[in-house]
Amino acid sequence: MNKSSFSSLGFADLAAGENLGRAELARILGATEPAEIEAVRAAAERVLLENCGDGVYLRGLVEASNACACDCFYCGIRKSNRNVHRYTLEADEIVACARQCAEMGYGSMVIQSGERSDKKFIDLVAGAVERIKAETRSEEEPEGLGITLCIGQQTYETYKHLYEAGAHRYLLRIETTNPELFAKLHPEDQIFESRVECLVMLHDIGFQVGTGVMIGLPGQTLDDLAGDILFFRQHDIDMIGMGPFIPHPDTPLGGEPFPDVKDRVRLALLMIAATRLALRDVNIASTTALQALDPIGREKGLKFGANVIMPQVTPQDVRRDYQLYPGKPCLEENAGECQSCLGMRIEFAGRKIGYHQWGDSLHARKRRERTKA
Numbered sequence: 165m166n167k168s169s170f171s172s173l174g175f176a177d178l179a180a181g182e183n184l185g186r187a188e189l190a191r192i193l194g195a196t197e198p199a200e201i202e203a204v205r206a207a208a209e210r211v212l213l214e215n216c217g218d219g220v221y222l223r224g225l226v227e228a229s230n231a232c233a234c235d236c237f238y239c240g241i242r243k244s245n246r247n248v249h250r251y252t253l254e255a256d257e258i259v260a261c262a263r264q265c266a267e268m269g270y271g272s273m274v275i276q277s278g279e280r281s282d283k284k285f286i287d288l289v290a291g292a293v294e295r296i297k298a299e300t301r302s303e304e305e306p307e308g309l310g311i312t313l314c315i316g317q318q319t320y321e322t323y324k325h326l327y328e329a330g331a332h333r334y335l336l337r338i339e340t341t342n343p344e345l346f347a348k349l350h351p352e353d354q355i356f357e358s359r360v361e362c363l364v365m366l367h368d369i370g371f372q373v374g375t376g377v378m379i380g381l382p383g384q385t386l387d388d389l390a391g392d393i394l395f396f397r398q399h400d401i402d403m404i405g406m407g408p409f410i411p412h413p414d415t416p417l418g419g420e421p422f423p424d425v426k427d428r429v430r431l432a433l434l435m436i437a438a439t440r441l442a443l444r445d446v447n448i449a450s451t452t453a454l455q456a457l458d459p460i461g462r463e464k465g466l467k468f469g470a471n472v473i474m475p476q477v478t479p480q481d482v483r484r485d486y487q488l489y490p491g492k493p494c495l496e497e498n499a500g501e502c503q504s505c506l507g508m509r510i511e512f513a514g515r516k517i518g519y520h521q522w523g524d525s526l527h528a529r530k531r532r533e534r535t536k537a
């Protein structure tokens with residue numbers, strides 16, 4: 165047996181293990197040989213299909229505002245970046261995007277923005293959510309569109325208000341679960357523990373909770389990434405959105421050396437696979453950041469264990485103003501073009517689109533059943 169076939173067998177055995185621990189996850193993330201990577205990918209795809217089926221769920225993405233009160237060192241729309249033209253959509257525009265999602269059969273949408281906690285903005289989002297729930301009901305979707313919010317850290321009262329308005333999922337990325345690395349990526353007033361507390365609050369209120377991390381950060385180790393996956397498990401996370409770190413030139417981290425793109429894409433794909441192997445029944449998004457580095461990055465994400473895609477529905481005239489990282493794809497396509505392009509990409513990955521479905525994670529559905537019992 166030559167060395168490469170021996171090592172790929174080792175990875176197949178490793179990836180087949182249940183209850184993967186930190187050391188095993190770090191080893192999986194360190195796969196470099198094509199046979200090793202394929203062994204991990206095949207195992208992750210098998211776990212996905214066995215646990216969640218072959219459906220890919222769509223969440224139409226509306227970037228409602230690029231105004232932000234925070235100054236994260238890696239983000240293109242941080243408040244100190246004077247090169248950004250700031251915008252906030254009107255409630256009517258957000259609702260129009262939602263109608264478009266419903267018409268295209270997306271089943272769910274994500275309303276995303278910079279972090280703002282001013283009353284005017286929270287009222288705008290809550291009002292839009294209420295209207296969307298009322299105005300997108302149909303025979304196919306009697307409960308209206310499923311709504312995920314991604315508008316940053318808020319108070320318990322604000323989260324509850326948004327939940328009662330009708331949003332049922334919330335995505336708050338932790339970015340890294342290594343507190344020291346977190347401190348290097350954020351100004352002093354952004355505290356790691358507060359973000360963890362927000363995740364606990366969101367669960368407590370009843371949201372399905374999502375989080376995620378950046379992959380390939382300066383100073384980040386494979387052990388850190390393995391720790392991120394264990395954090396997802398420990399905090400009973402329902403959905404994961406993560407992608408490769410891409411330095412933005414207008415930020416303090418813009419000058420960081422950018423490792424080989426292929427290495428970064430490989431690590432991001434292995435992170436999706438390792439998360440699928442460890443958590444099994446969660447939803448994992450194949451993010452646009454992957455496609456920014458690799459033209460078929462999102463299809464590859466699906467093949468490595470992801471089952472959610474977020475097509476763009478943000479109005480085209482402001483899409484360019486919402487660039488957390490450079491090279492964001494799908495800036496010019498209209499929503500219909502995004503839909504047909506994604507349909508082809510998902511079919512190419514051998515999977516089916518879950519039209520007109522909320523596509524809640526199996527993990528969240530199991531918890532709901534347990535609570536009812």
Ligand code: SF4
Nearest residue numbers: 232234236239242278
């Ligand atoms: S990452 Fe989010 S909170 Fe941080 S600056 Fe960007 S938009 Fe604001």
